[in-house]
Amino acid sequence: MAVIGKKTWAIAEGYIPSGSTGPEPAMTSHETMCFLNAGERAAHIRVTIFFKDRDPVGPYTFTVPARRTKHVRFNDLKEPAEIPRDTDYSSLIESDEPVVVQHTRLDSRQAENALLSTIAFPAD
Amino acid sequence: MAVIGKKTWAIAEGYIPSGSTGPEPAMTSHETMCFLNAGERAAHIRVTIFFKDRDPVGPYTFTVPARRTKHVRFNDLKEPAEIPRDTDYSSLIESDEPVVVQHTRLDSRQAENALLSTIAFPAD
Amino acid sequence: MAVIGKKTWAIAEGYIPSGSTGPEPAMTSHETMCFLNAGERAAHIRVTIFFKDRDPVGPYTFTVPARRTKHVRFNDLKEPAEIPRDTDYSSLIESDEPVVVQHTRLDSRQAENALLSTIAFPAD
Amino acid sequence: MAVIGKKTWAIAEGYIPSGSTGPEPAMTSHETMCFLNAGERAAHIRVTIFFKDRDPVGPYTFTVPARRTKHVRFNDLKEPAEIPRDTDYSSLIESDEPVVVQHTRLDSRQAENALLSTIAFPAD
Numbered sequence: 001m002a003v004i005g006k007k008t009w010a011i012a013e014g015y016i017p018s019g020s021t022g023p024e025p026a027m028t029s030h031e032t033m034c035f036l037n038a039g040e041r042a043a044h045i046r047v048t049i050f051f052k053d054r055d056p057v058g059p060y061t062f063t064v065p066a067r068r069t070k071h072v073r074f075n076d077l078k079e080p081a082e083i084p085r086d087t088d089y090s091s092l093i094e095s096d097e098p099v100v101v102q103h104t105r106l107d108s109r110q111a112e113n114a115l116l117s118t119i120a121f122p123a124d
Numbered sequence: 125m126a127v128i129g130k131k132t133w134a135i136a137e138g139y140i141p142s143g144s145t146g147p148e149p150a151m152t153s154h155e156t157m158c159f160l161n162a163g164e165r166a167a168h169i170r171v172t173i174f175f176k177d178r179d180p181v182g183p184y185t186f187t188v189p190a191r192r193t194k195h196v197r198f199n200d201l202k203e204p205a206e207i208p209r210d211t212d213y214s215s216l217i218e219s220d221e222p223v224v225v226q227h228t229r230l231d232s233r234q235a236e237n238a239l240l241s242t243i244a245f246p247a248d
Numbered sequence: 249m250a251v252i253g254k255k256t257w258a259i260a261e262g263y264i265p266s267g268s269t270g271p272e273p274a275m276t277s278h279e280t281m282c283f284l285n286a287g288e289r290a291a292h293i294r295v296t297i298f299f300k301d302r303d304p305v306g307p308y309t310f311t312v313p314a315r316r317t318k319h320v321r322f323n324d325l326k327e328p329a330e331i332p333r334d335t336d337y338s339s340l341i342e343s344d345e346p347v348v349v350q351h352t353r354l355d356s357r358q359a360e361n362a363l364l365s366t367i368a369f370p371a372d
Numbered sequence: 373m374a375v376i377g378k379k380t381w382a383i384a385e386g387y388i389p390s391g392s393t394g395p396e397p398a399m400t401s402h403e404t405m406c407f408l409n410a411g412e413r414a415a416h417i418r419v420t421i422f423f424k425d426r427d428p429v430g431p432y433t434f435t436v437p438a439r440r441t442k443h444v445r446f447n448d449l450k451e452p453a454e455i456p457r458d459t460d461y462s463s464l465i466e467s468d469e470p471v472v473v474q475h476t477r478l479d480s481r482q483a484e485n486a487l488l489s490t491i492a493f494p495a496d
Contacts, residue, residue: 004134004216004245010376012441012474013406034137036174036214050408050441069136069174069214090408090441090472092376100214100245102136121376121472121494122245128258128340128369158261160298160338193260193298193338224338224369226260246369252382252464252493282385284422284462317384317422317462348462348493350384370493 004038005098006122011091013103014049016075018085031074033093036100037064043097049083050090057081064099128162129222130246135215137227138173140199142209155198157217160224161188167221173207174214181205188223252286253346254370259339261351262297264323266333279322281341284348285312291345297331298338305329312347376410377470378494383463385475386421388447390457403446405465408472409436415469421455422462429453436471 016031037043042065048058060077064070074083074091083089093101101122140155161167166189172182184201188194198207198215207213217225225246264279285291290313296306308325312318322331322339331337341349349370388403409415414437420430432449436442446455446463455461465473473494 004132008376010408010410010472012408012472013404013443013476014441015443032137034212034214036134036136036216038134038172038174038214038216048410050410050439052441052443056439067174067180069138069176069212071137071139071176071212088406088441088443090406090410092408092410100134100136102245104137121474128256156261158336158338160258160260160340162258162296162298162338162340191298191304193262193300193336195261195263195300195336224258224260226369228261252380280385282460282462284382284384284464286382286420286422286462286464315422315428317386317424317460319385319387319424319460348382348384350493352385 003098005036005095005100007095007098008122009093009095009099009101010121011093011101011103012121014074014083014089014091015087016083016085032104033072033074033091034102034104035064035070035072037066037068037070037097038100039097040066041097042066043095043099045099046094047077048092048094050092052088056092059094064095127222129160129219129224131219131222132246133217133219133223133225134245135217135225135227136245138198138207138213138215139211140207140209156228157196157198157215158226158228159188159194159196161190161192161194161221162224163221164190165221166190167219167223169223170218171201172216172218174216176212180216183218188219251346253284253343253348255343255346256370257341257343257347257349258369259341259349259351260369262322262331262337262339263335264331264333280352281320281322281339282350282352283312283318283320285314285316285318285345286348287345288314289345290314291343291347293347294342295325296340296342298340300336304340307342312343375470377408377467377472379467379470380494381465381467381471381473382493383465383473383475384493386446386455386461386463387459388455388457404476405444405446405463406474406476407436407442407444409438409440409442409469410472411469412438413469414438415467415471417471418466419449420464420466422464424460428464431466436467 042063045062046059048056050056166187169186170183172180174180290311293310294307296304298304414435417434418431420428422428
């Protein structure tokens with residue numbers, strides 16, 4: 001099977017709305033980073049969160065096991081600090097193994113939901 | 125005409141909602157991988173599906189004929205196993221000819237539909 | 249000013265819904281390819297449309313003037329043939345000058361609109 | 373921490389709807405370019421806006437401080453000229469330091485909002 005992915009990724013756009021409509025938790029407004037580790041070794045991930053008016057916070061650390069996917073909600077990140085709602089942020093994602101990262105948001109502040117997704121930006 | 129595409133692609137984000145609203149089948153919640161094979165030879169595709177807590181499943185195999193598009197709904201994949209609903213997954217797509225892959229989802233769980241699309245991640 | 253862009257692009261996903269809701273023409277369901285020609289020479293564009301079960305149709309030809317944008321609705325392409333509604337297609341876009349291409353769709357079949365956008369896939 | 377980003381980016385698609393529904397200002401229709409400057413030096417940004425039928429306008433200039441994000445609404449750009457509503461445009465973004473750029477739009481013209489996001493197109 002092919003090795004695929006990069007070790008460094010960025011998501012310039014980040015924003016967790018504080019409100020939601022619809023059944024919980026599936027329709028709660030959330031931001032997700034989706035990982036694919038198609039390789040044979042576990043990937044150790046370090047995420048740093050950047051803000052507009054204060055120093056970055058991190059690293060948030062977790063593992064994506066070999067040959068597994070992991071969908072991580074920014075809403076659920078607690079250590080070293082919860083990510084504030086209604087606040088612009090960006091993310092830098094560093095891994096010790098090649099992974100693929102995609103960014104998704106469900107915005108259910110109004111009854112009419114909006115959903116976005118885009119591949120994160122990879123660095124060589 | 126230009127040769128365009130890559131032989132390996134990944135879609136880190138995957139999720140088929142179990143519910144839908146609106147007329148079937150066009151407005152059924154679904155996930156699609158869209159292929160373009162602009163070349164002169166048929167492309168033989170192998171898709172492997174990755175999960176968060178068990179081994180990958182696949183390959184799902186099909187052919188994109190020369191100079192054709194093919195839009196494949198993950199919902200319709202049956203062999204070797206149907207893809208579970210309401211479950212996070214990732215996809216690795218391997219082809220013996222260069223193709224272009226784009227990922228689209230229609231989420232019609234609530235009356236207000238959401239639609240996303242992003243180019244898949246290509247490997248060299 | 250920087251030269252930016254590529255001469256070959258692909259959009260694997262294409263679909264023009266036949267129905268719409270909302271005021272015309274802004275809210276008509278449509279698919280658009282958006283061009284940026286940031287250079288000093290006009291770009292001559294050739295678009296070929298691929299289908300799942302018949303030969304490609306094209307070229308559709310038009311010009312993006314130097315230092316201009318052009319947003320082209322697939323709905324409006326007439327020569328050599330109109331693009332059928334409710335039909336899967338893909339696009340190959342070739343230019344004689346570097347351009348940047350982005351793909352957008354407004355789907356207003358149901359009252360709740362959906363909007364998607366993704367950068368097209370560039371070839372070297 | 374990894375250096376990540378490019379110095380030139382393009383967003384081929386641009387459009388600020390003139391109407392909105394929902395509470396202001398969060399749900400006002402808007403277009404945003406989101407920057408991540410993960411580096412140790414401030415990035416000086418120059419944005420040029422391209423139109424379909426007249427000369428480009430710019431540069432719009434601002435700074436993204438070191439190790440900060442900045443989310444810039446096109447709606448808020450005033451100098452050298454406000455960006456017209458309901459008008460197609462494209463953007464060329466030039467920086468003196470590597471940055472990452474993502475493009476987002478909230479379209480709240482109808483009660484049912486639409487949200488799109490895509491990574492901008494990077495040049496080497």
